Amino acid sequence: GDFHTDECMAIFLVRQLFDIASIQRTRDQNAIDQADIVLDVGAVYDKKKLRFDHHQNGFQEYFENSKVLLCACGLIYRDFGKQILQNLLSKQQIVVSDDKIQFAYQHMYQKLIQQIDGGDNGVEQYSEHQKSNYSTSSTTLHSRIQRLNKIGTFEQACQVCEQEFMEQFQYFTLTALTKFEYVDQLFKTRFQTHKSGRCLEGDEVSGLLIDYFQLVYQCDILYVFFQRKDLQWGIKALNTDGFKLKRALAEEWRGLRDQELSEKSGIKNGVFVHKSGFLGVWQTREAIIEVIDKMIPE
Known part of the structure; x- marks a missing residue:
């Protein structure tokens, strides 16, 4: 059979x-x-x-x-x-x-x-009223x-x-397994990274590990930021379970570059923000912290 x-x-x-x-x-x-x-x-x-x-x-x-x-x-x-x-x-x-x-x-x-x-x-997999957009x-x-x-x-x-x-x-x-202790440490020091405790600083951060440690530490991480190979600094907005971003970078910044981005955001050394708001790049770490301050106000 x-x-x-x-x-x-x-x-x-x-x-x-x-x-x-x-x-x-x-x-x-x-x-x-x-x-x-x-x-x-x-x-x-x-x-x-x-x-x-x-x-x-x-x-x-x-x-x-x-x-x-x-x-x-x-x-x-x-x-x-x-x-x-x-x-x-x-x-x-x-x-x-x-x-x-x-x-x-x-x-x-x-x-x-x-x-x-x-x-x-x-x-x-889905409830009856939901329909997949493609097979x-x-x-x-x-x-x-x-x-x-x-x-x-x-x-x-x-x-x-x-x-x-x-x-x-x-x-x-x-x-994931080889990065386990590394990401655990990022979570333990998240309030030193930013006062909100809702962002991580580190490269090669696996989404699997972020999901896991969010449950362990009972927190909700919105952003990961990191220094790129070109020595500029990037910030990524994290997803929910699907493609939807938890908190995309500001709509008025999206698709902008260089001086126009710096002027619109009020943050010096802007490079670009992706049109979807999932990624932004500035020249310095200090600028990225300013971005986070604006995106996660007290």
Whole structure:
């Protein structure tokens, strides 16, 4: 029969925990009963017995703080995800603290596994009155696995899931885990950076880490500023969950450059402000602090 993203990703996850001698795709109950690990069939969820199905009546299992029902790969990830991530990091000889593992565990669920849970359980991504402005359905992991039912094999589909997971995890490790302490320190010193405590000074600040530490420190960061390679200073307005900016740079500054920007803003050494208001550049750090003072008045 057809295979789906759920069981293909589940196979990858289980392979990070156990040496699997063989995989049998079957609905024969005798074979299911004799198997060491059962995924997505059998109408039983039992962590201790390594039974991971979600089709049975009364199934109500969720990841922490999620409203999306788990499927087989979600169950495995919830129950063994931290161990899986630790194993992957150990292979790269990366030693991390428990809070980093928790951060990685939450991130990989929210950015990958939850989408598989939602798709497999038929959970709509948007409420009924919302309509997407364009389709991404042909480029999703689900669609790629679905195509392989016609032009590939189950093992190829498992390899696609492995590649997707590992690419996301390696990118996350590079951009977030390695910067964890650095960004933590930026948050700890944010009131020294600016009296509002709502901006950070630092380059290569990952949005993932900003989101995480905003929850840790119960704060709302509006701007990040930094010295550029050309030695000028930039300031970026941060986004909400989508493309909308929390607080764009002043509308009357947008699209202006050089002397015109300096005169309109009342801040010397202006270079430019992007027409969307997400980015501004001035020649000095002192000018950037003036920008923040104007954008975050007392």
